[in-house]
Amino acid sequence: MSKTITYVITYENGRWVSRCPTGETEGVGVASSLSQMERDLAEIHAWAWAEDTPGVEFVFDLPExxxxxxxxxxxxxxxxxxxxxxxxxxxxxxxxxxxxxxxxxxxxxxxxxxxxxxxxxxxxx
Incomplete structure (x- = not known):
């Protein structure tokens, strides 16, 4: 694992939503739990970067x-x-x-x- 990709996580309409602000991955991830979100993103990373899979890091955008x-x-x-x-x-x-x-x-x-x-x-x- 060479690096880590950071995702901004929000809670919207009863679901956890991930966005990658640096553009290393496109689109939005949606999951019912943070554990599922982390598994999904790790799976995407393993598929997209099979040789050198980056880790997953969350930054939470929470209400004040x-x-x-x-x-x-x-x-x-x-x-x-x-x-x-x-x-x-x-x-x-x-x-x-x-x-x-x-x-x-x-x-x-x-x-x-x-x-x-x-x-x-x-x-x-």
Missing amino acids: DVAVVVAEYHREKKLAEAHTKRTAELAVKAAKALTSHWSEPDTARVMGLSKQRVHQLKVSA
Whole structure:
């Protein structure tokens, strides 16, 4: 898969509609579900570009009130993922630091984790 073709997706008259604004594909795709739309477009790509099939990417053109909520969700999700990653890094650091002074059971109690989890963190790379 060499590249990805982006489609603008809207919901019109009870159906999902795809349009390719860059002109790599012509016409309009229509499907009752996004899963079906993605399958249909992937099938068209496989047929049209058998040697080097491009991927499918959706950009949603949503009503403003919905777009605002979806954008906020994506921002918060990204922040949560960053916090989760940082929390995991700090858990390893804390487990290693604490077990250099105290037992795994005592470290587990301090960290609010199970003894098994503290051991996993302590021996992780």
